[in-house]
Amino acid sequence: MAEGCNPTKSSCDVQQNPEQDVGLGRLRQDLAEFARERDWEQFHSPRNLLLALMGEMGELSELFMWKGEVQRGLPTFTPAEKEHCAEELSDVLLYLCRLADICDIDLGAAALAKMKKNALKYPADKCRGSSAKAYTYASGQS
Amino acid sequence: MAEGCNPTKSSCDVQQNPEQDVGLGRLRQDLAEFARERDWEQFHSPRNLLLALMGEMGELSELFMWKGEVQRGLPTFTPAEKEHCAEELSDVLLYLCRLADICDIDLGAAALAKMKKNALKYPADKCRGSSAKAYTYASGQS
Amino acid sequence: MAEGCNPTKSSCDVQQNPEQDVGLGRLRQDLAEFARERDWEQFHSPRNLLLALMGEMGELSELFMWKGEVQRGLPTFTPAEKEHCAEELSDVLLYLCRLADICDIDLGAAALAKMKKNALKYPADKCRGSSAKAYTYASGQS
Amino acid sequence: MAEGCNPTKSSCDVQQNPEQDVGLGRLRQDLAEFARERDWEQFHSPRNLLLALMGEMGELSELFMWKGEVQRGLPTFTPAEKEHCAEELSDVLLYLCRLADICDIDLGAAALAKMKKNALKYPADKCRGSSAKAYTYASGQS
Numbered sequence: 422m423a424e425g426c427n428p429t430k431s432s433c434d435v436q437q438n439p440e441q442d443v444g445l446g447r448l449r450q451d452l453a454e455f456a457r458e459r460d461w462e463q464f465h466s467p468r469n470l471l472l473a474l475m476g477e478m479g480e481l482s483e484l485f486m487w488k489g490e491v492q493r494g495l496p497t498f499t500p501a502e503k504e505h506c507a508e509e510l511s512d513v514l515l516y517l518c519r520l521a522d523i524c525d526i527d528l529g530a531a532a533l534a535k536m537k538k539n540a541l542k543y544p545a546d547k548c549r550g551s552s553a554k555a556y557t558y559a560s561g562q563s
Numbered sequence: 564m565a566e567g568c569n570p571t572k573s574s575c576d577v578q579q580n581p582e583q584d585v586g587l588g589r590l591r592q593d594l595a596e597f598a599r600e601r602d603w604e605q606f607h608s609p610r611n612l613l614l615a616l617m618g619e620m621g622e623l624s625e626l627f628m629w630k631g632e633v634q635r636g637l638p639t640f641t642p643a644e645k646e647h648c649a650e651e652l653s654d655v656l657l658y659l660c661r662l663a664d665i666c667d668i669d670l671g672a673a674a675l676a677k678m679k680k681n682a683l684k685y686p687a688d689k690c691r692g693s694s695a696k697a698y699t700y701a702s703g704q705s
Numbered sequence: 706m707a708e709g710c711n712p713t714k715s716s717c718d719v720q721q722n723p724e725q726d727v728g729l730g731r732l733r734q735d736l737a738e739f740a741r742e743r744d745w746e747q748f749h750s751p752r753n754l755l756l757a758l759m760g761e762m763g764e765l766s767e768l769f770m771w772k773g774e775v776q777r778g779l780p781t782f783t784p785a786e787k788e789h790c791a792e793e794l795s796d797v798l799l800y801l802c803r804l805a806d807i808c809d810i811d812l813g814a815a816a817l818a819k820m821k822k823n824a825l826k827y828p829a830d831k832c833r834g835s836s837a838k839a840y841t842y843a844s845g846q847s
Numbered sequence: 848m849a850e851g852c853n854p855t856k857s858s859c860d861v862q863q864n865p866e867q868d869v870g871l872g873r874l875r876q877d878l879a880e881f882a883r884e885r886d887w888e889q890f891h892s893p894r895n896l897l898l899a900l901m902g903e904m905g906e907l908s909e910l911f912m913w914k915g916e917v918q919r920g921l922p923t924f925t926p927a928e929k930e931h932c933a934e935e936l937s938d939v940l941l942y943l944c945r946l947a948d949i950c951d952i953d954l955g956a957a958a959l960a961k962m963k964k965n966a967l968k969y970p971a972d973k974c975r976g977s978s979a980k981a982y983t984y985a986s987g988q989s
Contacts, residue, residue, distance in 0.1 A: 442587065442589055443672070444584030445586075445587070446584040452678075455682065459692075464694060464697050466632065466915065468630075468756070468916075469915065473701045473908075479902045483840075485609065487895055488895075491610055493609065506666060507668045507673040511674040514659060517655055520652065524637050526648065528652060528653070532653040535650055536653075540597065545601050548601045555603050555606050559767065561654075606771045614894070617763055617901060618766045620763055621759055621764060624763065629748050629757075629978050632752075632916040701912060726870030726872040728868030728869060729869050731868055739962070739965070739966065743971050743977075745976075748981050751919065752911055755908065762901065779950050787950075787952070790950060791947075791952045791961075795957045798954060801943070804936065809921065812869075813869025815933040816940050819933075820874075820881070833886045834886040838885070
């Protein structure tokens with residue numbers, strides 16, 4: 422990703438530069454190196470990372486807590502708030518990638534496998550517009 | 564990712580096939596298409612997705628709740644539990660990607676920007692082995 | 706609380722029976738006895754309980770995830786959904802009480818102390834109608 | 848609760864002063880008055896409060912994130928950390944009480960009803976020492 426690239430999509434949509442799509446394997450490697458360089462591997466046990474991830478989820482939640490319903494694209498957020506949201510989403514992602522790595526799970530492969538499973542479990546023609554199906558999809562109930 | 568690929572790293576490490584690194588932009592596109600095909604876009608407002616993400620975080624937490632301290636690689640998990648963990652990590656990732664997309668935030672670019680910011684804020688030579696620095700890193704305090 | 710008492714307020718408002726106000730100390734005792742009778746104390750370490758609490762928070766979140774904005778009193782919830790919500794709120798409360806007990810913290814006393822602190826930090830006449838003050842109140846920033 | 852009462856149990860155990868047991872109905876009333884005095888009721892919709900509650904859960908998680916396994920009574924916490932833990936547990940409780948009130952649910956009655964239900968569902972003599980039963984208890988699976 423080019424220097425100075427804005428984390429909102431308008432300025433550098435990855436769609437237009439597919440070869441620059443940020444990969445989960447690359448993030449995994451960078452995070453492992455970041456921890457190793459700081460000797461922070463000693464703190465990165467699965468449950469420690471899970472609780473750190475929860476901390477970031479809480480910070481993300483705080484950005485939305487007094488907003489009432491928010492529309493797509495966050496039109497009621499100031500630019501600073503939107504930037505903050507990009508940072509909190511990133512923090513969640515980075516701890517998630519690190520947690521998966523420490524659990525010895527290939528997150529990219531797992532995500533693709535889960536999407537394939539979801540596509541089989543929720544065929545488009547039987548689920549169209551159904552909030553009930555969306556609910557069972559999200560809650561993991563069968 | 565090849566058919567039948569196991570989501571644990573041993574069988575198909577993305578490191579050995581860097582061209583297959585699963586990209587966040589690709590996941591974003593696939594998830595958008597998945598929602599569109601099922602007419603589920605109507606449910607995917609930012610706060611709806613944030614709460615769905617929280618639901619998945621809860622399911623992930625349940626896998627670790629009665630385990631006591633868990634070591635790297637999840638040696639005390641059964642294969643079924645580890646597979647379940649891969650699925651829950653994936654669910655968190657997929658809702659996170661979808662939430663970022665609906666917020667009009669490029670998650671990959673945001674993650675790279677945050678990692679660069681973290682590297683500047685926490686220089687390796689000043690943070691080595693410090694849990695206090697790791698704490699402020701994780702809690703966002705300065 | 707009388708047998709068959711409905712957990713919605715209409716049928717047995719504690720206001721009208723102040724002597725029946727359910728106390729946190731009583732819940733603490735009942736939960737300790739419940740765990741002891743089942744020999745579940747061995748599972749109730751602080752971090753185990755914290756993750757179980759997170760699991761319940763996730764289940765609570767799922768009840769609200771596809772609802773869009775919800776008004777006070779949950780007018781769009783079915784009676785079954787409202788009952789389910791009462792159960793999930795209870796689950797969060799019960800694990801919270803148990804966690805506090807295991808941490809050797811008197812939750813009732815701590816809550817009163819925190820309310821007194823909040824009243825001093827956020828004087829009514831300086832905070833009236835301010836979402837900014839409500840934000841710092843909720844996010845713990847000063 | 849007497850002035851200057853320490854939120855750890857040693858100094859003023861509610862057990863020894865049962866008439867001082869802090870009630871959920873009392874907290875509900877105090878919180879309602881607190882919001883009314885500050886004209887903050889406008890911010891207290893169910894989903895706003897749910898996200899604020901999530902924010903507090905995140906802050907609670909951060910206190911435990913780099914600790915590794917923590918024993919009962921938090922022996923490895925400094926007094927300041929234990930005090931901080933008491934405050935975060937309180938914040939979770941206060942938002943939970945407020946959320947229940949806004950949902951028009953009597954949290955105390957609901958909690959007693961849930962404990963009765965749990966006692967029937969998990970008879971002591973059939974669940975003794977079983978982590979599997981404790982898991983289904985906590986995860987709500989049947």
